[in-house]
Amino acid sequence: MGTAWCISALSAYLTSSTEYLLSLPPASLCQLYFILASCGVLAVAAAPATARPLLLNYGARKSGAQDADNGREESPDRRPGPFVRLVATVTSWGQIPHSWFITFYVSYIASSLFWLLQYLTRGSVLQTIATRQAESAEPSMSGGQVALVWTAMLVQACRRLYEHLAVFNPSTSKMWVVHWLLGESFYLCTSVAVWVDGPDPILRGQLRLADTPLALTWKRCAALLLAVAAWISQYRCHKHLAGLKKYSLPSMGMFRSLVCPHYTAECILYLSLAVCAAPEGRLYNKTLLCALAFVAVNLGVTAGETRRWYVSRFGPESVAGKWNMVPWIF
Numbered sequence: 001m002g003t004a005w006c007i008s009a010l011s012a013y014l015t016s017s018t019e020y021l022l023s024l025p026p027a028s029l030c031q032l033y034f035i036l037a038s039c040g041v042l043a044v045a046a047a048p049a050t051a052r053p054l055l056l057n058y059g060a061r062k063s064g065a066q067d068a069d070n071g072r073e074e075s076p077d078r079r080p081g082p083f084v085r086l087v088a089t090v091t092s093w094g095q096i097p098h099s100w101f102i103t104f105y106v107s108y109i110a111s112s113l114f115w116l117l118q119y120l121t122r123g124s125v126l127q128t129i130a131t132r133q134a135e136s137a138e139p140s141m142s143g144g145q146v147a148l149v150w151t152a153m154l155v156q157a158c159r160r161l162y163e164h165l166a167v168f169n170p171s172t173s174k175m176w177v178v179h180w181l182l183g184e185s186f187y188l189c190t191s192v193a194v195w196v197d198g199p200d201p202i203l204r205g206q207l208r209l210a211d212t213p214l215a216l217t218w219k220r221c222a223a224l225l226l227a228v229a230a231w232i233s234q235y236r237c238h239k240h241l242a243g244l245k246k247y248s249l250p251s252m253g254m255f256r257s258l259v260c261p262h263y264t265a266e267c268i269l270y271l272s273l274a275v276c277a278a279p280e281g282r283l284y285n286k287t288l289l290c291a292l293a294f295v296a297v298n299l300g301v302t303a304g305e306t307r308r309w310y311v312s313r314f315g316p317e318s319v320a321g322k323w324n325m326v327p328w329i330f
Contacts, residue, residue: 025136026129027287030193034290037182038297045301050084053305054091094177099170104183105161111191112154119207129192130199139279143201147208148216149194149277149288152227156269157187159235167242186294193287197279220276227272234265249314256322259307263299263325270295300325 021029118126134140141149201207216224233254240252241262254261270292277285303324310318324330 025138026133026192027136027138027196030189030196030287031290033185033189034193034287034294037186038294040182041294041298041301045304047087048084050081054084054087091176095174096177096180097171098173098175099164100175100180101183102161102164103180104187105157105164107184108157108187108191109154109161111188112150112157115191115195116150119202119205122205126202129196130202133196134199134203138197139282140200141195141198141277141279141285143198143204143206143208144216145220145277145279146195146198146201148220148224149273150207152224152273152276153190153194156231159231163235163238163242167239169242182298186291190291193291194273194277197277197285197287223272223275227269227276230265230268230272234262234269237262237265249310249318258327259310259319259322259324260299260303261325263303264327266299267292267296267325300330303330 021032024032115126117123195202236253237250237255240250240255244250254264258264270288274284274288274292277288279285307319307322307324
């Protein structure tokens with residue numbers, strides 16, 4: 001009786017939750033994804049310090065930690081407890097190459113081109129999403145704004161793909177498959193977020209790059225210039241990191257004052273897109289601001305782990321006087 005009641009209650013809850021989610025406008029669904037994903041990252045970051053590296057570290061930090069552990073004899077008082085052993089076992093499943101990061105940008109480019117094809121052919125998937133969003137009566141981006149932000153994010157993904165092919169060195173390090181799934185879902189959702197708040201010009205077939213100058217107010221011009229500066233800065237940071245000797249300390253340019261300036265640049269890029277995509281009368285685009293929140297949380301947690309890794313490997317003086325990611329704040 002009790003079991004049947006629990007199953008019935010759970011079924012009713014799932015049904016009502018599904019109906020509620022289906023009633024939300026597409027932009028709200030994107031915002032909800034970014035918020036829930038941010039909460040998930042924060043929940044993992046709140047794990048005990050002994051388990052946190054197992055859940056968060058990947059790439060150089062993971063390989064570097066493993067190299068150090070392989071050369072260290074474990075003493076009885078340093079043996080991990082049951083919870084840490086459980087986390088270690090779970091995270092050991094589904095280890096995939098860190099080089100799979102490249103699939104994020106391939107997926108974004110493929111998704112962006114899919115939506116472009118849907119627009120050009122009046123595809124039913126794009127039309128359905130745009131119609132649902134238009135029914136919400138939320139302010140819409142102009143056609144020039146949609147074309148501008150869509151193109152800017154596509155160029156960013158193409159540049160990151162180029163970096164993985166031509167700049168970064170091949171890596172044999174691993175990452176947990178959950179990290180990969182989170183990244184894939186983020187980029188797939190972002191491929192929708194860049195246009196979902198512009199249903200009116202999409203439905204009218206008014207997306208043209210030639211119209212972007214009409215959308216460039218002084219505010220959007222300033223945001224676009226800031227995005228270009230961040231774009232160049234991030235490329236230089238990645239170029240410097242790629243040229244470092246294995247597990248050495250970056251020290252050029254913005255690395256002198258920030259632990260992860262390439263993360264700073266990433267946040268600035270999304271902030272600029274949120275401003276450029278703001279509907280008329282709005283300061284920012286809510287959907288892309290939620291995407292920025294996820295990027296800031298995810299990279300902020302990673303920057304904190306990077307700082308701890310630098311301290312453990314190079315000593316506290318290696319990061320003394322440096323901010324993690326945001327000058328004067330974090």
